[in-house]
Structure formats: structure tokens, C-alpha cells
Amino acid sequence: MTPAQILTCDPTSVSFPNSSGQPEISSQQTLQSLQTAASHLKSRHTVVFPTETVYGLGALALDSTASARIFATKGRPADNPLIAHVSSLQMLQRLIPNDFTMPHSYHILMKRFWPGGLTLLFPSNPSIVPPIITAGQPTVAVRMPSHPIARALIALADAPIAAPSANSSGKPSPTTAEHVLSDLGSRVSYILDGGPCNVGVESTVVDGLNEDGNIRVLRPGGVTVEKIEQALREEIPDGQPVPRVLVHRRDYSDEVLETSPTTPGMKYRHYSPSVPVTLLMTSSPRTNGLVIHDIESYLNALPSAINAPSPMRIGVMFLIDSRLGTYPLPPLEGVEWHRHELGPESDPSVTARRLFDGLLTLEKEGVHAILIEEVEDVKEGLAVMNRVQKAATQSVWITV
Secondary structure: OOOOEEEEOOHHHEEOOOOOOOOEEOOHHHHHHHHHHHHHHHOOOOEEEOOOOOOEEEEEOOOHHHHHHHHHHHOOOOOOOOEEEOOOHHHHOOOOOOOOOOOHHHHHHHHHHOOOOEEEEEEOOOOOOOHHHHOOOOEEEEEOOOOHHHHHHHHHHOOOEEOOEOOOOOOOOOOOHHHHHHHHOOOOOEEEEOOOOOOOOOOEEEEOOOOOOOEEEEEOOOOOHHHHHHHHHHHOOOOOOOOOEEEEOOOEOOHHHHHOOOOOOOOOOOOOOOOOEEEEEOOOOOOOOOOEEEHHHHHHHHHHHHOOOOOEEEEEEOOOOOOOOOOOOOOOOOEEEEEOOOOOOOOHHHHHHHHHHHHHHHHHOOOOEEEEEOOOOOOHHHHHHHHHHHHOOEEEEEEO
16 A cells, blocks of 8 residues: 655644634645645545644544544454544534533533543434444543644534544554554555644543532543642632542542443553563552562563563663663663653653653664653653553562
8 A cells, every 4th residue: 555645734824713613724735734634534534633642543523434444444443432523612512412411510621621632521412423433332532632733624624533543553652743654654545744742642531421520530641630620629619519530440440431431541452562561660559479679680680581682672761860760771781772761750741742752762763672660640640650551561660
């Protein structure tokens, strides 16, 4: 198959001057790229486009034939639902029942985080939204991306666009057009190149449809739990109860939901490169019975544990200023260290932005194994650890 054509776009040339969701595009080249991509979408084909989170593989959400191409292109399981992306609140109304009353918490969250990296669950209108999008669930996941190219493409297509990450199912999500080209380049026709994604992990998915009024975070992302909690505290009038924000698998469990997920990223192993990934735990409570390794002996024993040909290439993804990150890697015979910095301990948003890029970069450099340092699971670090724990083949407790 012919390799995908890269269509260059300038995000700074796109603006949205009013609430209609209709873009103004000052660059003729960007307009032509978007028109080409929108026409391809309307022909029931897929298009790759940038969002602020990761690059997405898009198709018409309300056309089951078009959406089926997403599953075929990615090799995605049919019971893994998709997120529908809209360009305006008016477009959102096309997806949900006319008699749905929006929770007050949703008004707050949309006011604060739309457009942006927040996905909300809504009751699905089954007469409009095909079951291939919802995996047969009664809800549909919807977000309004803030990336100008993504939002403009949706507006020009004049239809909600279903778009999971633009990668082979189970692999790390792409944050540049080059990542997509290396993975899906022979399976798609067009890739809109809008530059690197500035968040770097997928959207936060929230379910606020519960009778108790609480907010359940089904998948942590760039819109942090702390930001959601702050928005609710600031917007709920004094004297009224503030919904609790509960994180799946941290604050509660739901076996039924994990078996039949309402949103992506809950059931299957994800984010894994083609080489084994080891999570180096440095601060989490240690499970009884597991061996605690000191870093020196652990690194020295790696060559025999990995058992790869010389030169053995080992990728390391460490924070730049942690005790582990500042530990000098030993000069081992026949070993090449390939380092990809995760940023400072104090700013997990940098780690989120560098995570998938690091996994894909190290994989491209031909490493035989990857070591990733644990980060504190607060703010964007919660999303980072959610992805790393799903990518890792094993976890090892380390002392430095």
C-alpha cells in the first residue's frame, strides 16, 4: 500500500471567534489540508489528526461502516468503545437524547475544560449513535478537543468524529506525525501534521451520571483529579454539597465495568512497545515477599537477565533530578545505555508529555529492554503511572 501522505498544518492559523464552532483559517495551505482530510472522512475513510492529547485515528462516528475502518486499521477489539469528538455544544446535542438533563457538575466541567482533554459520559441516543461506537453500552463518551486542527477538521466535516489513538492496538500512543507514520503509515492515506502534542497522554474520562452525584474518573489524563476537584469547589455555591471525585482502582473497583467497559483503556493491555518494559518502584509501599534490589546490584545483573546479543542496548527513562535519575549508570562491558529524560520531579506534566515519545524513540533506537522510573501518582503523574503500569511486563522494587 502507498505510504500515507503528510498534510502540513499550522495550528496558529486557525481560530474560533464565536461559540458556533466554525473556524477561521488564515493559511491557505492549512485550509487545503483540512478540506482534503474532511472530504476523505465524508467518503467513509479514516484520517489521522493531532489533538492536544495524542494523535487520533478518525472516522465518522455516526456511520458504522466508516467507524468499522478504525477497528480494522488498528486491530482493535470490537468490545473496546470509542470516544466521539465534537467541535461545538450544538454538535454534542446530535449525540444525546433530547430529554437528557445535564448534571450541574457537567456544566461546571464543560465550562472549565471544554474545549480540552476531558471526556464525559452521556446517555447515548441508540437511534443515532451506532453500537460499534459504544460497544453496546447505554452511554457514549464525548469530548471537544482544544487543538485547533482537530476542532477545525471536525467542524469542516460537520459531523462527530470517532478517534482513538492512531496506533496499532496495544502499542504506545503517538504524539507526533512521525510516530504515526512509523506505525500506521501503510494503513492510512492522510496524516495531518500539526506538530507535537502538548499533553502527551490520552484524555481524562469522567462518569458523572451516578445517582449519588459523585464524579468517577474512569481513566486519568491531562485534566488532573486535582483540577477537577478545584473546579467543583469553586463553582458549587456555598451550602451545597460538592461531589466527590473518585478514581477507578484507586478509590473504588467495579468488576462489571472492567469486563464490559464504557470507555477505552480499561480492559486490555495498552501502551506497550515491542520490547519488555520494567517499572522501577522507588517509593510505593512494598508488597510482602518481593525482593528489594539495590540499584547497583540490579543494574550489574541486567545483562545476564536480558540475555540479548552484544552490543546490548538498554533504554532508561528516569527523572532528571531524582535519586535514581542522578545515579551514574555503570560502564558495563557490551552494554549501551540509551537515556530518555522524563523531566523534573516537580513537574509531572513534562513526564506525561515525554512518556510515549520516550517509549517510541527508544524502540526505534533498537533497545532490547526499557527501564522506567516510578513517579508520584499526583496531578499528571496519576495518568503517567496508569499508562506505565499497563505497559510494563514486570515491576521491581529498587533502593538507591
